[in-house]
Amino acid sequence: MSQIRPIVIINAIVITGDGVTVLDKASVLLANGRIEAVVELDLPSLFPDHLVLDASGCIVMPGVINAHAHGCVFGPSMPSGSAPFDQREVDYQRNRHLLSGTTTLLNVCGLALDDEIDAGPNGGHPLDVHISTAHTPASLAAARAVDGEGLSARHLAARIDDLLSRGAKALGEAGGGQTLGGGAQDYRILPAAIEKACGIVVHPNLARLLKEATLGRSLDGADTAGDEALARLMEENGLGRHFTAESLSSLIRETVMPPVALARRGLAEIAGEAARTGIPAIFHNAAPTASQLIDLARAHPKARIVAGHSNHPSFTAQEALETAVALRDLGASIDVSTLDGISTRWRNGPGNVDALVEAGLVDTISTDFAGGDWDGILEAVHRLVRKRLCLPAAAIAKATGNVARIFPELAGDRGLIARGKRADIVICHSHNLARVRHVLCAGRIVVFNGELRFNSISSQEVSEGA
Incomplete structure (x- = not known):
């Protein structure tokens, strides 16, 4: 360089x-x-x-400024505190971001330390990478409940003030797909549990359907499809030979639910820290957390809350709109993530992004991770312009000037x-x-x-x- x-x-x-x-x-x-x-x-x-x-x-x-990404540092990965990515994977993720126009990136796994940003032998990558911090007791406990393999004594002892003093730029991600029954449960954790139990590899979309049939989209059982729907999914996908509805439901509950209560406590802890420190805080915004996040925004009016991936696939389009309106009215910023829903479309689609942008509710665009299948932010920007949902200047601001203003x-x-x-x-x-x-x-x-x-x-x- x-x-x-x-x-x-x-x-x-x-x-x-x-x-x-x-x-x-x-x-x-x-x-x-x-x-x-x-x-x-x-x-x-x-x-x-x-x-x-x-x-x-x-x-x-x-x-482009990407304020919600994963996989670009050498510390514990994801809010689950999973094992770090290796050098080749970190280089690959960073190169992809740079080639797609991102020059500044906030890695929001939340549990890495400042000396793990460029800890590999190929440090000094031109992508300007920073970390966030979610080092609160309940957030760390939630990570350990679901995985925690990447957490050392140093990570467990760290706290938010420590990390802010050493250069962390935001709080969060509060919650996550691993700890709150989101996308990572669909593409990694739940499929692994099913494969371990019976040897069958299930597609992430099937894992999502099985999860929602058992627990509901909000993980409270309120909108489950019932045992009959679960049994039908099992028979259609060859799982009926290996599980009863009761045994599969039990496996799903035991896999998904252990970290959830702890992660919810972590959301509350980070909201309080955001109000105390004045630092922006990124929250996992999805069907299981939407009502709690609205309550936290109301309880902490001084907190600079960023509602991450507000297009989360657990929302219907109407739910995404209603949640974004409620949070916006309370002063929160609304982020949408490309996930794999712009051009890849393996597990997700663009519908919720389109609806939120058309309603004028989107402040920023990020990638999140989507199991590494994330689409580039400028792909989303181009889509918004091509569909005439945004003029080019307004679309580009959601990836540049707006992000700088909020962060x-x-x-x-x-x-x-x-x-x-x-x-x-x-x-x-x-x-x-x-x-x-x-x-x-x-x-x-x-x-x-x-x-x-x-x-x-x-x-x-x-x-x-x-």
């Missing part, structure tokens, strides 16, 4: 990230890792050592194309915002023509490749 020459990006359509401003033809000057000037129409005077990057036919926007501790110096801001820049095709061509982090070219380039870029390469 030795390329430090000043750069001028010319012939650009600049979308600044503030939600409204579009400059049809402009130049952006970068120097010393910052945006030095944005000049409309006329090419500015250049110093001889400026590297010129021609953005003809492209949009220049701020680097100033994480990204207050970036997220906008404006003088003095950190020079995190994405250059993508104007007719497909998800088609990323170049990425700059702190004024350095780190993706060039769709290729990871962590080393220096020559003037000849730029002139030939732009």
